[in-house]
Amino acid sequence: MVAKAVGIRALAAHLGLSIGTVSRALNGRRYVDQETRRRVIEAAATFGYAPNQSGRSLRQGATGMVAMMVPVSGKVAVADTIFMIVMEGLRVAIAESGLELMVLFDDPNDPDFAYLRRVTERRLVDGLIIADIQRIDRRIDYLLQKEMPFAAFGRSTSPGDFPWVDLNFEGFAETAIDRFAALGHREIACVTSSDEINYGFVMTDAYTAALSRHGIPFRSDLIFRVEASERGGYEFGERLLSVSKRPTAGILANETMAIGLYRKMSEAGLRPGSDFSMISFIEEPSARFLSPEATCFHTDFRLLGMRLAEALLGAMAPRTKGDAALIQEVLPTEIRAGGHSALEVAGFAP
Template identity: 30%
Template sequence: MKLKDLSDLLQLSQTTVSRALNGYPEVSEATRKRVMAAAEAHGYRPNMRARSLATGRAMAIGHVIPLASKHEMVNPVFADFIAGAGEVYSAKGYDMLISIVPDEEQARAYREFRTRGSVDGIIVHAPKVGDRRIHLLNEIEMPFVVHGRASDANEPYSWVDMNNTRAFRRATDFLLDLGHRRIALINGLENMDFAIRRRAGFQEALDARGLAPDPDLMFADEMTESYGHDTARALLARPDAPTAFLVSSIIPSIGVRRAIEELGLHMGRDISVITHDDELSYLKNGADVPVFTATRSSVREAGRRAARMLLEIIEDPDSGARQDLLEAELILGQSTGPARA
């Protein structure tokens, strides 16, 4: 079915039908619903090339992934974020363009997106301290939203983030309430903003109890299963081994659990573990009863929110910077218990 066929069926002009399908405000809500219902019933799909020409937009959103972070493409956290964002793009008629580039060519990739008009906006992933991409995107006037925040960025920008500091302070408080005093932090790379904030929450909880953070119990690296395993195995071999682990992702947490079991210990009874990011589509934290006690925040929902925010900015570019701070739940699982003497 073509636009003309749909307009003839509804006895409306092609202009009215097109504007109704594209959400123009001058079309009444009753007419818009009537047009949308008829389009759905008769399987009408708009010609996206024609729509792009009519609106002056590419009808696409860009995601630039540097080669140093290309592992993100198979990371279940990234996959869930993209799945959530993709739901919103699809509903609004937008495509997704993922570009993998050498690290030193990120600026060129963003500038080419702008000059070619191949995308209408950008989602920025994995922000770092003072992230230069924020200044660049503001400079070239490309609409963008950051998934996370960039510490020390001194200019306005829009972001969707989880309250990492509060989540990790709450998790640390929970372990302290259980009597744990030697708690190891297995964190992500600490040039990343989320990891900086998580360490801050961990240290705030210790400071509030009059406990000095032990640098020998705080680790930062890429969050792989082997990193969790090797770090935990080495720590548990020490005479002053920690009684609990606070881990920045369920992926290294699985490695921590493997190390505990290899030593004949029981997670939750001998050693406690709290993880983050356990609500992932393809890496479930148990079934009815969670395996890990966890700080839970839906990455897929963050993807939806970031996508909605970006499309709103594209529609109204003068609306100013926006922020959306998500809170994490503390979910009790089988991996925590009172500290043993």
């Protein structure tokens, strides 16, 4: 007896595969082994899913286009390294699903998100990926109301069931504090973004919890919110020198901040790793030229882009009862030690 026809989401859930893998198998695209392709085609026939309908089932609109909304401002370079790597993974996954990817540059400082509204109201694309997700993000409310398929690069406390992929800021803060505590640090700073982007709050919450776990007293004056750039790192360096009881170590939300901090420390006659130890999260390739090379955390941003594509395709596919849940995922990360000894770069001799 032939089962009732299913959508691509249910077919993927039945097979234990991603929607993108199923789509590639059905469309004869690359990066699918023969055994997986056979399983997908056989399951599609069994459940009444026709391969030649897969493209249409993934698209609710008629443009065949999806867009990544890249936030740009005068504070951060347009060709942000992370976004470029993320978009490469995104581009490959989107192309293999038969769609075209657009990159739209958006103003993150526009409180009315007018450009996103124009794109949505005119249905210029069939789906969107938004970034710089705020702690409470009105864009999410708007897109859900307008029923525009989207995926978020980051989490939010805004209500609603929507797909997102994020970095493991909790794991970073916990592991970094564990490392510093093991080396004897007791005065540890937390340096994060000064705006309302949610990762800053996620990171400081995890930092506070990790301090408590080690019995280290919390000091509100050791949380520094600065611009997430070289300029912000330099500003942190200035503020660091003015703290009455100066911290001996700190965690930085991104390695770009470390570049500015190194300069300020050099101007003040201080040496990173000896006078102040740091561990950064989001790595920046140009920071590899810092000396001593700073300890940071590594994330596979190309994989992140591919998972964002999977999340968006899942949001675009028609949903039926019994479908798998939308992708809501924190990607794993790993520490990457600096070029000198751990004691010099990530600690001090107490």
